[in-house]
Amino acid sequence: MSATSEESLSVSTLASSTTAIHPDPGSQNGDSTTQFGTISMRRLSRRLSLWRPKKRATVLAVIVATIGSFCLGNVLTWSSPVLPQEDFKKKFPDIGNGSWVASLALLGALFAAPVSGFLIAKIGRRRTMLFTAFPFSIGWFLIAFAPDLPVLYIGRFLTGFCGGAFTVSVPAYVAEVTEDRIRGTLAVAFILMLCIGILFTIVLGALVNWFVLSVVCGCIPIIFFFSMLCMPESPRYLVMIQKPTAARNALKWLRRASTKRYIEPEITKIESSVTAANGKTNGGSSVKDLLKIRVLKPIFISAALMFFAQLSGMNGVSLYTVEIFAEAGTQMNASVASIIILATQALTVLVVPFVLVEKLGRRSLLIISEVVMCISLTALGTYFYLKDKNGGNPPDDLEWLPLVSLVAITIGYNVGLGPIPWVLTAEILPNHVKELASSCISICYWTLSFVAGKTFKDIKDVIGYSGVYWLSSGICLIGALFVLFFVPETKGRSTDEIQKLFVTKKESAQAESSEQQTKPTGSPDGVDNPSFMSQSQGANVNAV
Template sequence: MVHTTTENKARTLPQYVAALAAAGGAFAAGTLLGWTSPAQTEIQKGTAYDFDVSEDQYSWVSSAMTLGAACVCIPIGFLINFIGRKWTMLLLVLPFTIGWAMLIWASNLGMMYASRFLLGIAGGAFCVTAPMYTGEIAQKNIRGTLGSFFQLMITIGILFVYAIGAGLNVFWMSVVCGILPLIFGVIFFFMPESPTYLVSKNRTEGAIKSIQWLRGTEYNYDAELEELNQTDREIKENKVNVFSALSRPVTLKALGISLGLMFFQQLCGINAVIFYSNQIFEDAQTGIEPTLSAILVGVMQVVATFVSTLVVDKLGRRILLLASGVVMALSTTAIGVYFYLQDQDASSVSDLGWLPVASLCIFIIMFSIGYGPVPWLMMGELFATDIKGFAGSIAGTSNWVLAFLVTKTFTNLNAWLGNGGTFWLFAAITVIGVVFVFFAVPETKGKSLNEIQAELAGNRHTAIVASAPLAEK
């Protein structure tokens, strides 16, 4: 977390290294998210395990992960503040490894459910801890870029498992995925703890060492350390229990923004678009195999998310969210038109195969630039230090609960509204999301976390006044 405008001889490379190391957990979580797609055919054919798995049972195998993630988000918020960001992430290597081992050698359906639930606990905990860690170690001028590494590595993880799934059977694909958390643990062991956490535990020497590791030994850490101490003193002098802190107007406002972003991220239609991607490519008669179409979607996600990391600190969070939302709404509307016409008369869309393919590609790209990475990035920016763990956990929980509900009710929505109507519903929700972002979401680009708190508490003028004393240090 950068709380100071002092940029004297600060190195950025170590901050990139630490952020990428933390994002290694996101890479492992991405393989967990993507595993169900390449594994589905072999498992349902009965060749992957010694027991049968029906289509409905496999949907529970897929969604058990989201339930595990939803259950862990709030407890992990307390653990983060108790043992620290670094050791929390290292501890998560254990459930990750056990979960993959259970999935690799599952002897019955219950063991598969349990393994996916346990893996969801590990993945969901990373989704809370890694953005917080990155937000606290990064200087404000690169915090957006480093924060976007989280979503970037998730998409790379998904693409990775799609790619190895095209050449490996389920057993060996799972073995490779199970090794990744161990590699993460070895690398991340050598990274520093968050200076913010160390100051909160009165470990000043440790905080200085952490800042020097991240900024370089020539960096004058006095102003940054003083501001960290000042913030910590203010928190302790006004210390209240979690629920009192949660009821502060500034926290409620930050929580409302974060929950809103998570809501619109999940209900914009991303799961539906990916679910129908194979059918869209087939209808367009592209000649692309389903496996390759999944890999193509994964490549688009990775490239677009990478672009987002380059521009998020230049263009800002709001513009990425607004542009992303508008274009996604147009894309899902177009896909809805295609499926509606197809349901009315399949021959009427025989020459329109390009429409859903183009719309799908544009949707994936724009989601990966805006609504994919930015909500997770802002979750690490909006909350005060004393409530960040718990409030961030609530936001993370809501995201996974919504993911579960969308996944499990998607088939029912299609039956009720039709394919076209379902996509139009997602488009309408996305339009509401654009309005929400325009009126409710503040710009956090280039602002210290203290300045963000000041703006949430009052207005832009308040944030400017709050930052003035920092500039004088």
């Protein structure tokens, strides 16, 4: 599991990874932005010209792979249009409030995180995706033809497990088949296809019954399987398992190179990277390494951000969107309102990677996100409070408030709390423990996701919609204060600079003392001693 957990988390940034984090080479000098801060036309043109002949195969591989994230989007929101359907309630009269139907998929994804991390290391990224496809379809058909509730639950767990496996294998594959200069742009494809899958499920669920929706969703993994058969394995993985010829053939196909000579610089770079990574692990990290202060601090920050993201109320909104609108009692069709919200989500997903992260910084976006969600959740809770006080009738002249509030919640979440915790986690975790630490963070994320999805309706039954949204609003307020006082800004800082933020004064003093002892006598700065300069330069070359 630990061998690839770093990949699963850093790319689980899912698409929370940004173009700014993988800056476009050549964007300096001639491609600088204008004084108004707009993206230069040359950079924009390069980003929009992904379908050039040399990039088509890479883009095609990314599109095919991210059908997996589309399938995950189907799983996550299947319960939203299905639970309110009358024929579904008649088929399963003992379903209760439906919280288990909604949350079992999240529980399945929790168990998938360590298993898929192990599989992509042992059998490869491509094979893991292929082996996941047919169980995915089986899960959907179990749901569609379920004779009773236990079989339905098994189907939901299985589809959640397979969807969770895609969150590990797909981002790892995408990150490894793309070129450095377009990796940031194509990283958006994972979260974009996820949002499209969510939107597809809501729209189709508004037009057909739950049986047809389940069968259609079950056919998509089959399409994915046969499409993925035509794609190559990740060149980096082939280098890792010592298959250099296969790696060159795969990279040649991806880059549409006429000869292998064209891809030699890139394959050499991959081989050097794999060799360096193998040298740094030294057998892997241990639990003891996680207990050091400079490691515990970033782990605590990452886990806390996941906590605030999952308990912000967004899980309940995405799992029960249609039902929330039905309860709101407005004249607007609940399914139409849900489509508007999810379309907004798909659009805002594109804003963060291209513009905001490097313009405003991670910390600022998190605070803005928390504040926007706090205000919007308070407004939504107030609406339901007034509705209850009004005998269950919508408050006069406030029927617009649920839609506006939920759109604002969606925008606020996708601007900060959705993607930024993953970005920060990938940046602040120390490299020597990142594999083990990222595994812990991934498990923490899916555990919180399951708890939030499972308890949303149970808490609602106790304190009502108004209480649930006010509670989430309070959590967002606490989250904003946490970010303000504890989360550092990583914008524009190198990995070494970020790690220094978590070093204690004692460790810093010991490092300075050790550095002083290594300096040669009579040449404290290592400048006047030619031999010292030569050794220093050699060390720098080895480090690179």
